[in-house]
Amino acid sequence: YIHIINKADMAASKGLKILVGCKRVIDYAVKVRVKPDRSGVVTEGVKHSMNPFDEIAVEEAVRMKEKKLAGEAVAISVGPPQSQETLRTALAMGIDRAIHVEIPLAQLEKLQPIHVSKLLAKVCESEKPDLVILGKQAIDDDCNQTGQMLAALLDWPQATFASKIEPSQDSKQLRVTREVDGGMETIDVSVPAVVTSDLRLNEPRYATLPNIMKAKKKPLAKMSPDQLGVDLQPRQEVISVEDPPVRKAGAKVESVEDLVGKLREKGLVK
Amino acid sequence: MLSSSRAALVAAAAKLPRLVTRYGYCTTAAGERQQQKPLSPKITTHPTRNDRAKDPRWKDIDMTRAADEADVVIVGGGPAGLSAACRLAQLNAEKGTEMRIVVLEKASSVGAHIMSGACLDPKGLVELFPDWQERGAPLHTPVTGDKFYMLTEKRAIPLPLLPGMPMHNHGNYIVRLGNVVAWLGEQAESLGVEVYPGVAAAEVLYTEDGSAVKGVATNDVGIAKDGSPKDSFERGMEFHCKQLIIAEGTHGHLAKHLINRYDLRAGREPQTYGIGFKELWELSEDRWRPGYVEHGVGWPLDSGTYGGYFIYHLNEGSPLAAVGFVVGLDYSNPYLSPFHEFQQFKHHPHVAAALTGGKRIGYGARALNEGGVQSLPKLTFPGGCLVGCTAGMINVPKVKGTHNAMKSGSLAAEAVHEAIGSGEIEPATYEEALRNSWVYKELHSVRNIRPSFHLLNGRLGMFGGMAYTGAVWYFTRGREPWTFSHGGTDHEKLLPAKDCKPKDYPKPDNVLSFDLLSSVALTSTNHDHDQPPHLTLYDDSVPGQVNLSVYDGPEQRFCPAGVYEYVELDDGSKRLQINAQNCIHCKTCDIKDPTQNINWVTPQGGEGPAYNGILIMTTELQKSPQVDMKGFLLRYETFKGRSGWKKRWAVLCDFCLYLYKEQTSKECFYALLLPNSRVTQSHDSSGQYRSSI
Numbered sequence: 001y002i003h004i005i006n007k008a009d010m011a012a013s014k015g016l017k018i019l020v021g022c023k024r025v026i027d028y029a030v031k032v033r034v035k036p037d038r039s040g041v042v043t044e045g046v047k048h049s050m051n052p053f054d055e056i057a058v059e060e061a062v063r064m065k066e067k068k069l070a071g072e073a074v075a076i077s078v079g080p081p082q083s084q085e086t087l088r089t090a091l092a093m094g095i096d097r098a099i100h101v102e103i104p105l106a107q108l109e110k111l112q113p114i115h116v117s118k119l120l121a122k123v124c125e126s127e128k129p130d131l132v133i134l135g136k137q138a139i140d141d142d143c144n145q146t147g148q149m150l151a152a153l154l155d156w157p158q159a160t161f162a163s164k165i166e167p168s169q170d171s172k173q174l175r176v177t178r179e180v181d182g183g184m185e186t187i188d189v190s191v192p193a194v195v196t197s198d199l200r201l202n203e204p205r206y207a208t209l210p211n212i213m214k215a216k217k218k219p220l221a222k223m224s225p226d227q228l229g230v231d232l233q234p235r236q237e238v239i240s241v242e243d244p245p246v247r248k249a250g251a252k253v254e255s256v257e258d259l260v261g262k263l264r265e266k267g268l269v270k
Numbered sequence: 271m272l273s274s275s276r277a278a279l280v281a282a283a284a285k286l287p288r289l290v291t292r293y294g295y296c297t298t299a300a301g302e303r304q305q306q307k308p309l310s311p312k313i314t315t316h317p318t319r320n321d322r323a324k325d326p327r328w329k330d331i332d333m334t335r336a337a338d339e340a341d342v343v344i345v346g347g348g349p350a351g352l353s354a355a356c357r358l359a360q361l362n363a364e365k366g367t368e369m370r371i372v373v374l375e376k377a378s379s380v381g382a383h384i385m386s387g388a389c390l391d392p393k394g395l396v397e398l399f400p401d402w403q404e405r406g407a408p409l410h411t412p413v414t415g416d417k418f419y420m421l422t423e424k425r426a427i428p429l430p431l432l433p434g435m436p437m438h439n440h441g442n443y444i445v446r447l448g449n450v451v452a453w454l455g456e457q458a459e460s461l462g463v464e465v466y467p468g469v470a471a472a473e474v475l476y477t478e479d480g481s482a483v484k485g486v487a488t489n490d491v492g493i494a495k496d497g498s499p500k501d502s503f504e505r506g507m508e509f510h511c512k513q514l515i516i517a518e519g520t521h522g523h524l525a526k527h528l529i530n531r532y533d534l535r536a537g538r539e540p541q542t543y544g545i546g547f548k549e550l551w552e553l554s555e556d557r558w559r560p561g562y563v564e565h566g567v568g569w570p571l572d573s574g575t576y577g578g579y580f581i582y583h584l585n586e587g588s589p590l591a592a593v594g595f596v597v598g599l600d601y602s603n604p605y606l607s608p609f610h611e612f613q614q615f616k617h618h619p620h621v622a623a624a625l626t627g628g629k630r631i632g633y634g635a636r637a638l639n640e641g642g643v644q645s646l647p648k649l650t651f652p653g654g655c656l657v658g659c660t661a662g663m664i665n666v667p668k669v670k671g672t673h674n675a676m677k678s679g680s681l682a683a684e685a686v687h688e689a690i691g692s693g694e695i696e697p698a699t700y701e702e703a704l705r706n707s708w709v710y711k712e713l714h715s716v717r718n719i720r721p722s723f724h725l726l727n728g729r730l731g732m733f734g735g736m737a738y739t740g741a742v743w744y745f746t747r748g749r750e751p752w753t754f755s756h757g758g759t760d761h762e763k764l765l766p767a768k769d770c771k772p773k774d775y776p777k778p779d780n781v782l783s784f785d786l787l788s789s790v791a792l793t794s795t796n797h798d799h800d801q802p803p804h805l806t807l808y809d810d811s812v813p814g815q816v817n818l819s820v821y822d823g824p825e826q827r828f829c830p831a832g833v834y835e836y837v838e839l840d841d842g843s844k845r846l847q848i849n850a851q852n853c854i855h856c857k858t859c860d861i862k863d864p865t866q867n868i869n870w871v872t873p874q875g876g877e878g879p880a881y882n883g884i885l886i887m888t889t890e891l892q893k894s895p896q897v898d899m900k901g902f903l904l905r906y907e908t909f910k911g912r913s914g915w916k917k918r919w920a921v922l923c924d925f926c927l928y929l930y931k932e933q934t935s936k937e938c939f940y941a942l943l944l945p946n947s948r949v950t951q952s953h954d955s956s957g958q959y960r961s962s963i
Contacts, residue, residue, distance in 0.1 A: 027378075029796030030880055033631060036552075045448075047378060047794060047880035205502045206491040206874070209469050210336050 015071030053135025350658025351517030394676030414561030483653030715748030
């Protein structure tokens with residue numbers, strides 16, 4: 001069932017209030033190493049940065065503000081104390097204020113999309129955004145679940161893998177172009193809605209020093225999962241994390257006969 | 271104004287046989303002058319070599335920069351830069367003055383571009399923060415054992431390490447320097463310094479009349495690979511300051527520019543360098559000897575190539591060891607590949623014994639300065655000064671420079687503070703303060719060791735150097751009245767390929783030795799691919815015409831990251847391809863390019879390697895027991911029928927006296943409970959403590 005808000009035309013209103021999710025992940029260029037006890041990967045001392053899809057989400061929110069489609073953009077991050085740096089980057093890109101839901105170190109490793117989506121849902125109840133933009137997936141777990149779960153918890157429409165967001169013909173809804181397996185799909189969603197960003201949505205701007213300095217003065221609020229009343233009991237248990245198997249050497253063959261001969265040897269061809 | 275090396279390059283190029291003139295005109299069969307296609311495809315698109323004012327693509331772009339004011343700007347957040355920042359902040363607190371101090375660091379986080387062994391002499395740290403232990407400085411591994419070896423192809427010959435020799439390391443700490451630098455960054459911030467990682471200082475700004483430095487500008491962002499502006503283009507910002515401290519590390523690019531502009535090397539020798547590699551290994555537990563330090567020379571380097579190795583066993587909970595290798599960049603054979611020499615070295619039976627069963631988890635490389643006092647430039651210029659490795663203060667035989675860097679940073683801070691107070695443009699007292707300090711004394715005493723390698727025209731090589739150190743230096747400690755020269759720049763020492771033998775390096779076995787690209791991947795280096803390569807060439811035609819034809823393209827061998835590649839084109843000719851994304855900011859290319867055609871400039875801030883030196887160990891949080899007193903005691907002991915006074919290390923804690931065989935022993939061998947006792951200071955002039963029971 002479609003949840004329609006009794007709202008004036010988007011163009012006439014103060015503009016949408018956008019909530020953007022950012023996650024602090026290991027930088028995509030870092031060579032990741034599995035911990036000797038195989039319980040996970042080494043994260044201590046390793047370079048971290050904002051999830052690339054979340055950067056795209058932040059950039060989209062800032063562009064919507066610049067186009068006057070949005071009035072206020074708020075960034076939120078669920079993570080350890082260092083997530084504040086990620087939020088400062090978002091603020092430097094043009095976000096107005098930030099919320100940090102701090103997760104104690106002990107529970108950090110067991111945090112899963114189900115918990116994050118519940119925390120975000122609780123924040124949405126108090127913040128009442130018109131649009132939530134999340135990255136489609138995080139590059140550390142590749143789950144691609146948080147946006148979809150959040151929409152279900154809030155009972156809001158969702159437009160995932162967005163490559164374009166614009167107002168619909170009648171300006172009462174959002175027209176989102178999605179990247180799907182068969183090509184591109186364009187749908188109209190009514191607000192409030194959850195949108196997840198895909199790679200081609202935009203190219204994020206750089207957080208330059210003058211903006212970083214200005215961002216220090218923007219408000220950053222802290223919350224805890226207890227305050228929000230969400231239980232962080234893990235629903236999954238990681239049994240082991242292992243390196244991918246070492247690639248075996250291949251063999252080059254000179255002719256088709258050789259190839260068929262080798263396939264026969266391996267019993268793959270009769 | 272052409273520098274002398276550029277003039278030499280132009281002269282050299284003029285001597286090359288050419289059918290086509292410099293600007294590409296040639297005479298066709300019909301006798302007409304016709305413009306040819308460019309001699310070589312355009313390689314350098316960077317704005318520092320392509321004036322955007324004349325580029326039509328930049329016509330409508332607003333090039334104004336925001337400007338901000340600070341009292342002192344420090345370029346480089348390493349040991350020298352951060353020590354200068356901390357000292358300045360301390361001076362302000364002491365003297366009640368107020369200053370805005372800004373540190374600009376190109377790495378994405380403080381410490382991420384720090385790549386050093388490192389065996390730290392705590393002198394510099396102790397002077398800056400006498401309470402470093404309470405403040406939690408990450409110095410966890412005191413040196414427990416120290417050895418020096420000479421490697422031949424099959425054997426490892428131990429050489430005596432007498433106290434007083436520069437390689438003797440007792441009292442020092444093995445650290446992960448990135449950790450220490452990150453910690454220094456925290457101290458600086460808590461003292462009120464503004465530290466901005468991810469920001470590269472790209473340009474020096476001058477006063478109207480061009481005589482003095484007035485600040486720096488940070489890098490522009492959003493320029494495409496072909497040099498055109500992207501949608502995300504943004505101009506860098508300017509920092510105007512009263513004093514600029516350059517702390518970029520060895521062969522910094524702004525330092526290079528300032529040294530040329532103010533001719534700071536006049537009357538002094540040029541700097542000479544080495545390239546240092548380091549790998550971090552997780553050893554198998556049975557081969558791990560925490561606190562053990564080993565240095566050595568020899569195989570596989572031939573006696574004419576300066577270099578050596580170190581292995582430092584850390585003691586921070588896991589069996590980690592740092593394996594390092596240095597090759598002097600004054601080598602002459604263009605076929606030499608320092609990276610492959612390093613990989614081969616690990617196969618020596620003595621080294622393989624330590625590493626077998628272990629796993630390589632880190633790799634990095636950086637140029638280091640080897641010139642010592644002979645190569646120190648003038649340290650100050652109107653508007654600022656040079657500190658640390660940027661000036662060149664490594665004690666080469668000791669393979670240590672961090673303590674000197676930190677001390678120079680402190681001294682510079684004092685001079686800068688004074689200069690700002692008195693309104694002087696140049697912090698001139700800095701150079702004199704350095705000359706009167708223990709930094710200069712130390713560098714002066716070892717000044718002849720590195721160049722002794724060149725004794726008898728280098729025929730004795732490493733043997734000559736070691737013989738000099740043992741026979742002369744050990745007795746004179748630098749008091750000998752002569753000073754050896756380095757004999758010219760490193761890049762001039764490279765011989766043409768035709769005069770040298772190609773070298774055949776064994777293939778990596780992926781257990782002890784590895785290939786270049788997988789090593790580069792371990793540095794986690796990255797650069798935005800869509801930006802002009804930051805390895806710029808003064809002349810795009812020189813690589814093909816000189817580097818390749820005369821020297822067989824040595825840059826494809828001395829770069830530890832595979833940035834330079836000569837790729838074959840369809841017509842069979844070779845073209846230089848610059849893989850700027852691989853760069854790990856070591857600066858070796860800028861140093862060793864025989865024609866000095868390569869000019870390294872900074873890429874966008876936040877890019878480059880991401881060395882992991884920052885480790886937050888939970889074992890740090892254990893509180894150390896409250897120690898009331900510690901020191902040496904003489905104890906009358908009987909052993910195997912013989913009695914005598916033996917000096918033992920004693921620790922008084924909680925009314926119990928613990929005795930250890932040595933200061934570094936982990937377990938005590940004797941404990942004496944002393945209830946109802948009090949420690950009082952004795953009144954006799956010998957200054958000894960006495961406790962009364």
